[in-house]
Amino acid sequence: MINLPKWDQSLINKYNVSGPRYTSYPTALSLQHGYQQNSLIDAIESSSSNSLSLYIHIPFCSQLCYYCGCNKVITRHQSKADLYLDNLAIEIAAQAGHFKHYQVAQLHLGGGTPTFLTASQMARLVGLLEQHFNFTHDAERGIEIDPRSLADGMLNHLHFLGFNRVSFGIQDFNDDVQLAVNRPQSVDDVKALIGQARALGFKSINADMIYGLPLQTPASFKETITQLIELSPDRVSVFNYAHLPERFAAQRKIKDADLPSAHDKLTMFKNTLEQMTDAGYQFIGMDHFAKKDNELAIAQNQGQLHRNFQGYTTHGQCDLLGLGVSSISQIGNAILQNQKELKHYYQAVQQGDGSAICKGVQLTTDDALRAAVIKQLICQFELDIASIEQQFAIEFNDYFNEALAALEPLIADGLVYVSKEKITVTARGNLFIRIICMCFDKYLQQQIKNSRFSRVI
Numbered sequence: 001m002i003n004l005p006k007w008d009q010s011l012i013n014k015y016n017v018s019g020p021r022y023t024s025y026p027t028a029l030s031l032q033h034g035y036q037q038n039s040l041i042d043a044i045e046s047s048s049s050n051s052l053s054l055y056i057h058i059p060f061c062s063q064l065c066y067y068c069g070c071n072k073v074i075t076r077h078q079s080k081a082d083l084y085l086d087n088l089a090i091e092i093a094a095q096a097g098h099f100k101h102y103q104v105a106q107l108h109l110g111g112g113t114p115t116f117l118t119a120s121q122m123a124r125l126v127g128l129l130e131q132h133f134n135f136t137h138d139a140e141r142g143i144e145i146d147p148r149s150l151a152d153g154m155l156n157h158l159h160f161l162g163f164n165r166v167s168f169g170i171q172d173f174n175d176d177v178q179l180a181v182n183r184p185q186s187v188d189d190v191k192a193l194i195g196q197a198r199a200l201g202f203k204s205i206n207a208d209m210i211y212g213l214p215l216q217t218p219a220s221f222k223e224t225i226t227q228l229i230e231l232s233p234d235r236v237s238v239f240n241y242a243h244l245p246e247r248f249a250a251q252r253k254i255k256d257a258d259l260p261s262a263h264d265k266l267t268m269f270k271n272t273l274e275q276m277t278d279a280g281y282q283f284i285g286m287d288h289f290a291k292k293d294n295e296l297a298i299a300q301n302q303g304q305l306h307r308n309f310q311g312y313t314t315h316g317q318c319d320l321l322g323l324g325v326s327s328i329s330q331i332g333n334a335i336l337q338n339q340k341e342l343k344h345y346y347q348a349v350q351q352g353d354g355s356a357i358c359k360g361v362q363l364t365t366d367d368a369l370r371a372a373v374i375k376q377l378i379c380q381f382e383l384d385i386a387s388i389e390q391q392f393a394i395e396f397n398d399y400f401n402e403a404l405a406a407l408e409p410l411i412a413d414g415l416v417y418v419s420k421e422k423i424t425v426t427a428r429g430n431l432f433i434r435i436i437c438m439c440f441d442k443y444l445q446q447q448i449k450n451s452r453f454s455r456v457i
Ligand SMILES: C[S@@+](CC[C@H](N)C(=O)[O-])C[C@H]1O[C@@H](n2cnc3c(N)ncnc32)[C@H](O)[C@@H]1O
Pocket: 061, 067, 068, 069, 070, 110, 111, 112, 113, 114, 144, 145, 146, 147, 168, 169, 170, 171, 208, 209, 210, 239, 240, 241, 242, 243
């Protein structure tokens, strides 16, 4: 059972620096150009898995949220989605043949806004996937939903198409905050949708929230989280707003003066931790909470939790195939990414072999070892040293003497302790799990120089 995180203001002042979110190791910033379809085929051949998790990126949204850092295209033209599906169909047909010996255990539609698609476009997409891939009878099928863009009857239609997991983007319920980020939506509408999803039998209803948005105050966000808890979602992501206006033009519409201070942001996160854990949610790690009877919490308590590009997951044994613009695959020891811009994605799938892979990294044995250590720490808050030594035929203290030296100040501050058998993250330390993982990250120094990571809290 994971300890409740313990808030220690002096440690927070000391350790609240930027760091990667470790949805992969090496992180996506290490991907290099020059990877293509043959890299995917090699990766499939060397992988020992025959379970697949499919991620499909649908980039369109009908309205711009000013805070947004996702890969998206704002448009009102529904026909753009037809063109996109034409291209996705080429990519699906080209890739599925290589996965004939795989069973799809998980499907996730992300974006952008997948529910930008009309009912018939959605049926076309699911039909294409079912025609080309072998799904297990009980495959988890999830979709991200913008509550504002859900056409009447769409939840029923999604249920009919076999979707059984939904994730609602909520972010904040306060009217002024919603106006400041150009995303008005009423709590009653969200409540009605969650009720409808539950009545239809959707499991693991997730809500995305963000703290650090313009005009948010500790009091207003506390009220938002109170309203959220009343809706009783099974899982909640409370993201730290990543404000990078030099990278995301839309964020330049947000006035610096409207952003909450660093102190207020910390208070919001602290209050959220208290509110969520008081309401019976388990702190899974970083920005994630789940009800104690939710599969994510159960997996964590049984040492079965994993982490991939979609965040925490129960499907770690699966290879991950990403389809669509900008999507990322992780097959065996390779990480591969598709073209990030729609125009380049279309060119790639139409001109060549139907694949849009353009970047990647092939994990070395050292990468795979460090990835295993980081994954175990970030998912379980504990590392079983013997199992790593056995799996990778190393002597842990020798191999990681630099990492262990880097851990020393964190040990002295009581964030983590190291015995012969285990590295254990303490209740004070689990808010700083990214910093603990950073000690094992060989690429970090160079990446920190670019300082493109968000603060850890
Ligand atoms: C693809 S969107 C979810 C689906 C849908 N487009 C929506 O907005 O409802 C993914 C999530 O990323 C989060 N997000 C987007 N931009 C962010 C940023 N700059 N900082 C932190 N979280 C962000 C939001 O919580 C959002 O719900």
